[in-house]
Amino acid sequence: MQSSLFNSENENLLPFQGKTILYADFLQKEEADRFLSQLIEAVPWRQEPIWMFGKKVMQPRLTALFGDTEVPYSYSGIQMEALKWVDPLALIREKLKDYCETEFTHVLLNYYRDGQDSMGWHRDNEASLGKNPTIASVSLGASRTFQIRHYANKAPKLNLELGHGSLLIMAEESQHFWEHQLPKTKKVLGPRVNLTFRKLS
Ligand SMILES: O=C(O)CCC(=O)C(=O)O
Numbered sequence: 001m002q003s004s005l006f007n008s009e010n011e012n013l014l015p016f017q018g019k020t021i022l023y024a025d026f027l028q029k030e031e032a033d034r035f036l037s038q039l040i041e042a043v044p045w046r047q048e049p050i051w052m053f054g055k056k057v058m059q060p061r062l063t064a065l066f067g068d069t070e071v072p073y074s075y076s077g078i079q080m081e082a083l084k085w086v087d088p089l090a091l092i093r094e095k096l097k098d099y100c101e102t103e104f105t106h107v108l109l110n111y112y113r114d115g116q117d118s119m120g121w122h123r124d125n126e127a128s129l130g131k132n133p134t135i136a137s138v139s140l141g142a143s144r145t146f147q148i149r150h151y152a153n154k155a156p157k158l159n160l161e162l163g164h165g166s167l168l169i170m171a172e173e174s175q176h177f178w179e180h181q182l183p184k185t186k187k188v189l190g191p192r193v194n195l196t197f198r199k200l201s
């Protein structure tokens with residue numbers, strides 16, 4: 001066992017009310033390069049609508065959902081049907097067993113085509129994730145800034161660089177007390193694919 005969430009030297013990035021740990025070198029560069037091109041090529045990417053303030057708008061990114069069952073997953077008001085596990089995703093799910101004890105059932109993929117694709121402030125706190133979900137977020141491709149702030153006072157707290165092959169684990173009360181976003185950036189950047197492994201019930 002390489003390292004584990006529950007006895008690791010990688011420190012908690014949150015000062016209180018949750019646990020968030022970054023492993024910058026989860027995947028080796030060659031492996032991450034291969035997974036990125038395989039996923040961009042083979043995943044049936046879709047741009048889904050989302051409801052915002054009573055209006056239907058298109059998400060500024062492409063998405064896909066893979067998982068154990070055909071049970072649809074409701075995410076920010078949209079229903080997504082899971083596709084069956086394919087190789088890079090199944091391999092990564094297996095490798096995550098060395099980092100956290102959660103049995104992940106699904107992985108949500110987000111494809112940010114360039115710096116204009118983004119994800120706004122949110123918490124991953126849908127009822128189907130349970131009370132204190134562990135979420136494992138694997139990043140491939142262009143490095144992007146991931147921001148975390150406290151849900152109650154909204155003060156920007158943390159700017160994390162999520163690089164190629166990194167793993168960010170958000171656990172314990174993180175999704176209750178903290179929210180996160182991936183802002184747009186004017187810097188010219190290549191594509192990025194992010195995988196968030198989740199346990200749904
Ligand atoms: O792309 C990222 O790093 C964030 C993704 C995310 O927050 C989510 O899928 O809920």
Ligand SMILES: [Fe+2]
Pocket residue numbers: 122123124180
């Ligand atoms: Fe999220």
